[in-house]
């Protein structure tokens with residue numbers, strides 16, 4: 204386990220970490236996320252004795268790091284740094300074997316346990332075929348895997364990974380985080396600084412979001428990854444949905460268009476409505492949406508993106524106040540988009556709005572309803588936005 208007790212770090216009088224209270228248990232995989240310069244690397248460096256905090260204490264395996272010898276730390280904590288340049292031209296197998304240093308005295312030759320740990324580490328990181336090659340000949344991603352192999356050979360109960368997927372191709376990114384997951388499942392404490400929020404969310408148990416040296420949020424990926432928190436930390440608007448394959452949060456950063464004057468109301472539900480809301484917001488349209496079924500993907504997407512979202516329980520009559528809220532939006536909108544059926548509850552809203560763009564195939568659209576494709580819709584709305592506002 205790792206415990207950060209009120210940890211603070213200053214560099215040259217500037218506070219880069221403040222009041223960090225965090226506990227990571229054995230068997231847990233914690234992803235440290237946050238923008239560049241948030242303090243992720245600095246926090247990791249307080250766990251392995253490379254950096255003494257200016258305030259507070261860090262405990263590894265119940266021992267204060269400040270009181271541990273380098274050898275003790277080596278037995279407790281293995282680190283894969285962000286920078287994987289190696290100063291000397293060693294064969295890969297020798298680099299990985301260096302991970303065994305904390306387990307033997309200086310001039311002792313490698314024994315069977317050392318060799319087994321090295322072989323296992325090479326195997327688990329898919330680096331066996333490089334074993335005899337010089338580390339200098341390897342690509343950045345290959346070298347990164349060798350550094351992970353060295354950390355695995357160290358066989359420490361705590362593993363710190365600083366951007367372990369940064370140079371890896373998609374296959375090895377997934378393998379790396381699956382390995383981190385498996386190591387946590389074996390009982391190790393794994394903490395990894397990761398920029399890819401979706402990959403982190405898919406494999407970790409918990410996330411800690413750092414921003415400007417402070418712990419902004421920690422908890423399950425679903426609770427940490429909200430558009431409000433991500434905007435506060437990264438200063439970017441995002442659409443959060445659920446990845447249909449993994450069931451974990453999918454995060455789409457949006458362009459920097461501030462909401463403009465053009466107001467579009469979106470009727471409908473499901474993925475098409477979600478996509479429409481996301482794309483309209485991305486082009487700078489001020490969107491309202493509803494009535495959307497509670498828990499629907501469009502309702503989840505619209506939350507945090509749209510100016511207002513009207514929801515109601517699915518499969519129940521829509522309460523009058525919600526209908527009135529939608530009527531008011533539709534009446535004031537510059538256009539209404541129907542990402543669903545023109546019948547049912549939508550029919551009454553369609554009649555009171557103009558213009559209406561319908562995304563479904565409509566063979567005989569009522570007057571005022573334009574059947575458009577998704578791409579055409581963005582062009583049509585884009586040209587509405589470009590039109591000068593008529594004088595009042």
Ligand SMILES: Nc1ncnc2c1ncn2[C@@H]1O[C@H](COP(=O)(O)OP(=O)(O)OP(=O)(O)O)[C@@H](O)[C@H]1O
Nearest residue numbers: 214215219237238239240241242243244245246396
């Ligand atoms: N040795 C140092 N001396 C002075 N300032 C430092 C030092 N190391 C880090 N910093 C500063 O501390 C802050 C946190 O840096 P850190 O490397 O921990 O951020 P990070 O979250 O890991 O960023 P990134 O995602 O870019 O790797 C930054 O503003 C950085 O410039």
